[in-house]
Each structure stands twice: as structure tokens, then as C-alpha cells.
Amino acid sequence: MGEAYIIDAVRTPRGIGKQGKGALAAEHPQHLAATVLKAIKDRNHLDTTTVDDVIWSVSTQDGMQGGDMGRMASLDAGYDITSSGMTLDRFCGGGITSVNLAAAQVMSGMADCVVAGGTEMMSLTAQMAKEKMQAGIKPPMMGSYNERLQKVHPQSHQGICGDAIASMEGITREELDEVGYRSQQRAAEAIAEGRFAKSIIPVVDDEGNVILDHDEYPRPQTTREGLAQLEPAFTKIADVPIDAEGTTFRKLVNQKYPDLEIRNFHHAGNSSGVVDGAAAVLVTSKEYAQSHGLKPRARIVATANMGDDPTLMLNAPVPAARRVLEKAGLTLEDIDLFEINEAFAVVAAKFVRDLGLDWDKVNVNGGSIALGHPIGATGSILIGTIIDELERRGGRYGLVTMCAAGGMAPAIIVERVTDFAD
Secondary structure (H helix, E strand, O other): OOOOOEEEEEEEOOEEEOOOOOOOOOOOOHHHHHHHHHHHHHHHHOOHHHHHHHHHEOOOOOHHOOHHHHHHHHHHOOOOOOOOOEOOOEEHHHHHHHHHHHHHHHOOOOOOEEEEEEEEEHHHHHHHHHHHHHHOOOOOHOOOOOOOHHHHHOOHHHHHHHHHHHHOOOHHHHHHHHHHHHHHHHHHHHHHOOOOOOOEEEEEEEOEEEEEOOOOOOOOOOOOHHHHOOOOOOOOOHHHHOOOOOOHHHHHHHHHHOOOOOOOOOOOOOOOOEEEEEEEEEEEEHHHHHHHOOOOEEEEEEEEEEOOOOOOOOOOHHHHHOOOOHHHHHHHHHOEEEEOOOOOOOOHHHHHHHOOOOOHHOOOEEOOOHHHOOOOOEEEEEEEHHHHHHHHHHOOOOEOOOOEOOOOOEEEEEEOOOOOOO
């Protein structure tokens, strides 16, 4: 089995994911993907006739985000027509999975150079979902939950699942708000110190004018007191009928956990931000990199996928972390930094608690609560973020994982390197 190396990782700034408010909301999603693909090409003087594949993650593959963005965006970025492309969907986990699949291709010897990444324009997907709901069309995920499947594995709204897990696990509103506050403070410090500067690629228009060159979403003015005053976000939606039989999101959870009293804890200040963004990661073999004069930044040590209860949806990151550590032959103590996506504060809180981690090693530059969660892109962003921070600190190993709809979690461990293994 060969080795797979990460040569470079870039991302766009994350723009507020609301029409009329976010700087990126008027752009075509392929333009965001092409921005990072072009940056990977130009920064590394990449001969795109040698790119075996572009593996891309998009969660909502509909409208302008449909039509195999991996292929279309690479063409838009000026890649040679011989460079193929594909698009995948693992809900929130796709951005890790695209890199994991690139690594598998390279390690197996079936490819030498693959660009992986993802894109999500939540300003666009939110508008599409609103229009479909008004037309009486179920959102894609709900539409896929047929009655037979729902009887076996009832699947609810992710926010209700977050509240259900917190209620079940005895995690308090105060603990969740502290996760949100910490995320904002750490992101503010990271931005002030320029820790993201190496990876952020400004989005420009066709004339070269800068559309966005910084993350729009963070709220550094956030206080604990302010968070405590916010009303829970999912109280009303929990009990709104979603079908003719009067099924609600709360009832879907209670079908499997009838004695669980779901209390509502999550709100805008301790849940991930709605944003637009894209990211790309260049993965190659040792032989390809050496023959093209490329230096590695990280070695991909191990990857894993894990499933867990689809009714609770958000609990797979802990078993995914344990599985990828087992595959790598490492322990928790070997890992210098962890990135766990802050889809909801309870995900990060439970991850740290169950694994007995120190917050000093977890999401040290903030997370999706402060910076936003562009669904299909976030995993690729986090991989770049952890490599940047390993380099800044001189650390060795980093572990990245995240929850995904359907009760899944992909995971990856990377090792910071400055040269190739013998």
C-alpha cells in the first residue's frame, strides 16, 4: 500500500448564507468551487493534464448545485479537459469523504494526483427549500424517508436531535452556551492573528474585483450573558405536523425513545452558522509529488467511516474517532489537535466529554458556531484548518471528524510532515 500526501489546502472565506445579506449569495456555486480549484492549480503550478480526478462534495445537488460540480467547476477553473470530475453526497460529512476517497485512490495505486473538496451555498439551498415547501414539495432528505423506513428508523430534524441528545445525556444549556462562547472567542483570536491567512482565497468577479476576502459570519462581540438571553430555536418546529397523520419531529424521536422528555436548548448562538463556501485539497502520491517538484504538508495516516443511531443522528463522531485511531495504531494521547464540527454545541460537548479530551486540543481556532458550516465543504475546510494549526504549533497528529445526517461520521487522521517518508 502506498502513501497519500496532502500538498496544499485552500478555502474561500465563508459568507453569510442569506440572500441579500451575504457577499457570496449572488454568485454561482460553481464559481466558488472554481475559485479554490484555480488556486490549487496556480499555487502549485499544477499541470492539470496529470490530474487523475476531481472528487467533490455537494450535499444539496439540485438547481445550480446539480450537474456534477466536480467536473463543471474544474472546467470553469481552466483544468484540462482530460481531467475528470465527480460529485458525491454524504450530507455534512462529504467534505471529509471526498479527501478520504482521494487518499484511497492514491494509496491503492489507482491514481497519482487527485483534487478533493466541496462546495455549499446555503443561501441558495435555503431559498430552494423555501420555494419547494411553498409548492408542497418535501425537502430532499424528508422526501427520501419513506414510511417503511420511518417505522424502522424514525428520522427527525437535526436541531431536535441535538436537543434530544442534550436532554438524554444531561448536558445543560449553560454547558452548550459555553461551547458557543468559546467558539466565538477562539475564532476572533485566530482571525486577529491571521491564522487563516495561508488558506483563504479571496473570491473575485470576472474583472478581478474582490467580492469577499474575509469570513463574514463571526460575532466576536458575543457574551455569555447575551447567549443566555436567546430563545431556543427549535421549540415551535418540534411540534409542527409534517404529514397528514399529525407526525411531528418530536414524535419521530419519541417513537424510538418514548420516555425521553426533549427539552429545547439549542439556538442561533450555540448552533452552526448558515454560510456559503468552498474548499479544495490536493492529494498525491510520493512519486508524483517528487517528479513534479511538490513538497508535502501532511501525510494521510488513516481514514474511517462510522454509522450510529439515525434517530439521534448526531452521535457517530465518538465511535468514528475511536475507529480511525484503531486503524492508525494510535491513542488519544498521540493526537495533538482535534477538529470536531460544531453542527450543534452538543456534538462538541459530548465528543470532548466521552473521549475525556482537554478543550485546549479541540477546535482551538473556533468552529462552525462562530465561522459557519457550508455543509458539503466543511470537512475539507477542517482538514486544511488542522494542517495550518499543526504547522503553526509544530504538532504532529491531527484528527478530524463530524456528524452527518442518517447517523454517520467520517474521520481522518493526518500527520504533519515537511518531507516524504523513506
